[in-house]
Amino acid sequence: xxxxxxxxxxxxxxxxxxxxxxxxxxxxxxxxxxxxxxxxxxxxxxxxxxxxxxxxxxxxxxxxxxxxxxxxxxxxxxxxxxxxxxxxxxxxxxxxxxxxxxxxxxxxxxxxxxxxxxxxxxxxxxxxxxxxxxxxxxxxxxxxxxxxxxxxxxx
Amino acid sequence: xxxxxxxxxxxxxxxxxxxxxxxxxxxxxxxxxxxxxxxxxxxxxxxxxxxxxxxxxxxxxxxxxxxxxxxxxxxxxxxxxxxxxxxxxxxxxxxxxxxxxxxxxxxxxxxxxxxxxxxxxxxxxxxxxxxxxxxxxxxxxxxxxxxxxxxxxxx
Amino acid sequence: xxxxxxxxxxxxxxxxxxxxxxxxxxxxxxxxxxxxxxxxxxxxxxxxxxxxxxxxxxxxxxxxxxxxxxxxxxxxxxxxxxxxxxxxxxxxxxxxxxxxxxxxxxxxxxxxxxxxxxxxxxxxxxxxxxxxxxxxxxxxxxxxxxxxxxxxxxx
Numbered sequence: 066x067x068x069x070x071x072x073x074x075x076x077x078x079x080x081x082x083x084x085x086x087x088x089x090x091x092x093x094x095x096x097x098x099x100x101x102x103x104x105x106x107x108x109x110x111x112x113x114x115x116x117x118x119x120x121x122x123x124x125x126x127x128x129x130x131x132x133x134x135x136x137x138x139x140x141x142x143x144x145x146x147x148x149x150x151x152x153x154x155x156x157x158x159x160x161x162x163x164x165x166x167x168x169x170x171x172x173x174x175x176x177x178x179x180x181x182x183x184x185x186x187x188x189x190x191x192x193x194x195x196x197x198x199x200x201x202x203x204x205x206x207x208x209x210x211x212x213x214x215x216x217x218x219x220x
Numbered sequence: 221x222x223x224x225x226x227x228x229x230x231x232x233x234x235x236x237x238x239x240x241x242x243x244x245x246x247x248x249x250x251x252x253x254x255x256x257x258x259x260x261x262x263x264x265x266x267x268x269x270x271x272x273x274x275x276x277x278x279x280x281x282x283x284x285x286x287x288x289x290x291x292x293x294x295x296x297x298x299x300x301x302x303x304x305x306x307x308x309x310x311x312x313x314x315x316x317x318x319x320x321x322x323x324x325x326x327x328x329x330x331x332x333x334x335x336x337x338x339x340x341x342x343x344x345x346x347x348x349x350x351x352x353x354x355x356x357x358x359x360x361x362x363x364x365x366x367x368x369x370x371x372x373x374x375x
Numbered sequence: 376x377x378x379x380x381x382x383x384x385x386x387x388x389x390x391x392x393x394x395x396x397x398x399x400x401x402x403x404x405x406x407x408x409x410x411x412x413x414x415x416x417x418x419x420x421x422x423x424x425x426x427x428x429x430x431x432x433x434x435x436x437x438x439x440x441x442x443x444x445x446x447x448x449x450x451x452x453x454x455x456x457x458x459x460x461x462x463x464x465x466x467x468x469x470x471x472x473x474x475x476x477x478x479x480x481x482x483x484x485x486x487x488x489x490x491x492x493x494x495x496x497x498x499x500x501x502x503x504x505x506x507x508x509x510x511x512x513x514x515x516x517x518x519x520x521x522x523x524x525x526x527x528x529x530x
Contacts, residue, residue, distance in 0.1 A: 077305040145338040150387040170338045176366030183455040183480045211486030232460040300493040325493045331521030
């Protein structure tokens with residue numbers, strides 16, 4: 066299996082576990098020493114520090130899942146990710162840096178599906194023998210920060 | 221070629237043959253002993269028996285294609301599928317179970333393209349030596365049943 | 376790496392370089408003797424000669440990039456491509472013909488992301504030892520020509 070295909074496999078799991086609301090299994094995709102950040106393309110370009118979400122380690126990401134479990138009471142929707150082919154940007158000792166574009170759709174309680182966010186994932190993946198790589202770092206670059214919904218949702 | 225890649229190849233054909241309105245070639249992707257069902261995510265969750273389409277064998281699927289050829293006179297649009305990477309859920313003797321998220325767009329006669337349906341495919345694929353796997357069972361789980369168009373269209 | 380995967384890699388680069396507004400690097404994906412055309416599905420079906428863009432060689436494509444650099448002053452948006460799995464249509468001496476469906480989104484200055492165009496790419500790729508294939512010919516078949524934006528943009 067090629068490096069791009071390994072990254073595709075991780076990203077497909079990433080999207081599916083969010084879409085199936087299996088947030089605890091989604092956490093399992095991350096390395097203990099991980100960094101998860103959502104920024105807008107514009108803020109990244111301007112080098113502004115503002116992030117929509119920033120979890121600097123897996124404990125913070127676990128806390129986020131706990132609060133999402135509560136927030137979902139007020140904001141019921143379902144998610145669907147369609148993710149493009151990964152491009153390998155860099156490979157160093159055991160770490161694969163990839164990028165892949167995504168489209169994230171949401172369906173509300175009235176049964177209307179809408180485009181929620183498009184953008185690109187920039188992932189640093191920790192390669193493992195005989196297993197899915199772990200996400201060491203994930204930067205979600207959303208094409209807009211004007212997201213019509215709860216900001217605390219992973220993308 | 222990996223199992224996920226083989227599934228990707230079948231799904232790409234599945235989408236393309238629908239999009240090109242080659243419904244008879246689309247039928248060729250199915251095993252004679254096949255099952256094709258479209259359900260909404262909500263009905264699947266509630267274990268409700270209601271399906272948008274349910275063809276329990278290939279004869280029923282052929283009948284569906286015949287009626288689509290007539291229905292299309294009244295509901296002219298073109299389709300476009302963009303399908304994500306397949307995830308292998310299970311492999312048993314000769315059968316591969318995979319899931320892949322999809323976005324299905326339609327373009328009407330006024331030339332407007334819109335999101336039609338998002339959801340996930342759950343396929344059981346019959347592996348074959350030196351050929352594309354055949355679809356033994358396909359469950360289309362649409363994120364909403366409130367689909368703004370003719371319900372008898374494959375997704 | 377399979378032929379479909381090689382094509383996936385080229386298409387992923389194609390989309391990413393457009394999305395990152397790296398138009399000059401995007402040009403590098405094309406063979407010197409290339410042909411780039413955007414047509415609507417309807418015009419292709421009717422065999423009408425009208426194309427939204429037609430560059431019959433790489434010089435014309437370079438000119439297009441120069442004029443885009445100027446046009447962008449008046450039409451600021453960002454692009455995002457999500458591209459499906461490639462299907463190999465034909466392989467002959469060193470040339471791979473593939474098709475892949477795409478969804479192209481745009482985000483405007485108000486921060487609203489919208490579907491811009493869906494359709495299918497038909498590419499003839501020049502295979503190269505140890506490198507990404509080059510695009511010899513690219514036909515973008517957009518599902519509609521009624522594109523709500525500047526028509527001179529690559530898709």
